[in-house]
Amino acid sequence: MTIGIPPAVTEETAPFWAAAGEGRLLVEHCTKCGADGFPPRGICRACRCRETSWAEVAGPGTVYSYTVNHQRWLPDLEVPYAVVLVEFAGHPGVRVPGRLRGCAPDEAAVGMAVEVGFEPGPGGFAVPSFVAVR
Amino acid sequence: MTAPEAAERRAVISGVGQSAIGRRLDRSGLQLTLDAILAAIADAGLDLDDVDGLAMFPGGGAANLPGYANGDIYEVQDALRLRTTWRQGQVEGMSLPFYGPAMAVATGQARHVVVYRTVKEGSASRAAGGRPAYGSTKPVAEGPLAWLLPVGMLSPVVQVAPYATRYMHDFGVTREQLAWIPVVQRAHAGRNPDAVYRDPLTVDDYLAARMISTPMCLYDCDVPVDGATAIVVSAAATASDLRAPVRIEAMAGVIDGRPSWDQWEDMDRVGHATAAAMWSRTDLRAGDVDVAQLYDGFTIEVVWWLEALGFCGTGEAGEFVAGGSRIGTGGEVPLNTWGGQLSGGRLHAAFGHTAEAVRQLRGEAGARQVTGAEVAVVTNVGGYEAGAALLTRL
Numbered sequence: 001m002t003i004g005i006p007p008a009v010t011e012e013t014a015p016f017w018a019a020a021g022e023g024r025l026l027v028e029h030c031t032k033c034g035a036d037g038f039p040p041r042g043i044c045r046a047c048r049c050r051e052t053s054w055a056e057v058a059g060p061g062t063v064y065s066y067t068v069n070h071q072r073w074l075p076d077l078e079v080p081y082a083v084v085l086v087e088f089a090g091h092p093g094v095r096v097p098g099r100l101r102g103c104a105p106d107e108a109a110v111g112m113a114v115e116v117g118f119e120p121g122p123g124g125f126a127v128p129s130f131v132a133v134r
Numbered sequence: 135m136t137a138p139e140a141a142e143r144r145a146v147i148s149g150v151g152q153s154a155i156g157r158r159l160d161r162s163g164l165q166l167t168l169d170a171i172l173a174a175i176a177d178a179g180l181d182l183d184d185v186d187g188l189a190m191f192p193g194g195g196a197a198n199l200p201g202y203a204n205g206d207i208y209e210v211q212d213a214l215r216l217r218t219t220w221r222q223g224q225v226e227g228m229s230l231p232f233y234g235p236a237m238a239v240a241t242g243q244a245r246h247v248v249v250y251r252t253v254k255e256g257s258a259s260r261a262a263g264g265r266p267a268y269g270s271t272k273p274v275a276e277g278p279l280a281w282l283l284p285v286g287m288l289s290p291v292v293q294v295a296p297y298a299t300r301y302m303h304d305f306g307v308t309r310e311q312l313a314w315i316p317v318v319q320r321a322h323a324g325r326n327p328d329a330v331y332r333d334p335l336t337v338d339d340y341l342a343a344r345m346i347s348t349p350m351c352l353y354d355c356d357v358p359v360d361g362a363t364a365i366v367v368s369a370a371a372t373a374s375d376l377r378a379p380v381r382i383e384a385m386a387g388v389i390d391g392r393p394s395w396d397q398w399e400d401m402d403r404v405g406h407a408t409a410a411a412m413w414s415r416t417d418l419r420a421g422d423v424d425v426a427q428l429y430d431g432f433t434i435e436v437v438w439w440l441e442a443l444g445f446c447g448t449g450e451a452g453e454f455v456a457g458g459s460r461i462g463t464g465g466e467v468p469l470n471t472w473g474g475q476l477s478g479g480r481l482h483a484a485f486g487h488t489a490e491a492v493r494q495l496r497g498e499a500g501a502r503q504v505t506g507a508e509v510a511v512v513t514n515v516g517g518y519e520a521g522a523a524l525l526t527r528l
Contacts, residue, residue, distance in 0.1 A: 067295035
């Protein structure tokens with residue numbers, strides 16, 4: 001059984017995936033202007049400074065939008081499941097795609113609160129898997 | 135204010151041609167392509183020896199050479215936070231496929247350019263036992279897909295569905311309303327002998343269809359097919375040599391949001407900057423449009439363009455299409471009169487849409503002809519790829 005296809009890891013994204021394995025959500029953080037960004041690009045999208053570091057996002061986050069997938073795109077894909085796009089009040093410019101856990105897929109909703117989390121994903125990677133706040 | 139004299143008016147679309155189109159054709163890509171190109175050149179009233187430009191869309195081959203093409207243009211644009219009014223280089227990087235050829239003939243680099251698009255996605259999806267996921271043929275997800283495929287956003291359907299979710303949530307638009315887009319397009323396909331799905335579709339059929347990725351059901355998704363389309367773009371100065379050229383009144387392709395399905399900032403407003411740029415290049419207005427060929431990889435993409443182009447306000451498309459009368463061939467905005475990609479087949483990148491616009495403007499659209507059509511709008515994708523063009527009878 002799988003939930004997807006593993007990511008190619010690059011210079012820009014290696015710290016994200018390493019932290020994900022520890023259950024931490026890292027986003028790019030500008031050392032000059034303090035803006036956060038996601039996905040990491042090795043450059044600040046706000047001030048275009050090349051000196052970037054990382055900030056940990058704790059949550060809770062808010063679901064910007066979602067979908068419940070019913071189609072078996074891969075032979076061993078278990079359906080249905082909800083995927084969400086999550087934004088964080090203290091981190092403008094950050095929106096993170098992930099799975100949704102802690103509720104039935106059809107309970108997903110725009111605006112719902114979720115906690116940061118991860119679950120075992122393809123290729124041994126931990127992938128974002130947000131948890132519904134009850 | 136009078137619109138500036140747009141350089142695209144030095145170009146015309148002189149011919150369109152298509153191969154057979156079907157769910158599964160036992161023909162090679164090369165033969166389908168040759169069928170389409172030869173038909174397009176004959177349609178233009180030209181000979182092969184007149185052609186001095188050729189474009190394949192999208193550019194092929196390079197993607198399969200290890201290490202040959204790096205620096206994903208979407209990631210580069212996002213990283214640099216650039217707003218672009220012209221772009222080239224990615225799979226679909228020409229906004230609308232005839233933009234590059236139009237610039238070539240407008241600047242005198244060529245007189246007659248053929249641009250073609252050949253798909254065999256019908257055969258490919260059957261061979262894969264269904265519509266394959268974008269990345270399922272690769273061991274790892276690269277570029278923008280690296281954030282989507284690992285969490286199960288495995289297909290464009292899943293990647294676009296959140297736009298529909300958010301839009302319907304914010305404006306109270308319903309599936310019962312949006313059903314009319316595929317339903318009306320199917321009725322149009324019934325009058326197009328080349329469409330792949332021609333049997334009538336009802337709103338009840340739509341509501342009973344299986345869900346693919348909420349809120350998008352089977353009939354919200356375009357149909358993978360085999361087929362080729364070729365378009366001939368000629369210098370306007372050659373018009374007297376051409377059988378029935380169609381003017382390019384205005385064209386634009388503005389990317390003013392993050393160039394990504396998941397990161398696009400406002401999923402309620404897609405295509406608006408492109409539409410505004412197109413209108414700024416012409417004195418014509420939305421009310422002048424006689425027929426609209428709006429990209430419909432998914433139903434929601436039609437919604438974007440109806441609103442972006444100003445046929446209705448933002449959030450009003452559900453009400454606008456409900457009942458179907460406004461988007462029928464006798465309505466205010468006859469929509470995707472060939473059936474669109476939803477019923478006519480996924481010829482992709484607005485190749486099918488462009489071919490139909492040309493036929494409508496010439497009065498050659500047979501049983502689906504919109505009476506007296508003089509102005510057509512054609513659009514492509516929306517969001518991170520966006521093109522809109524206005525074509526007029528010469």
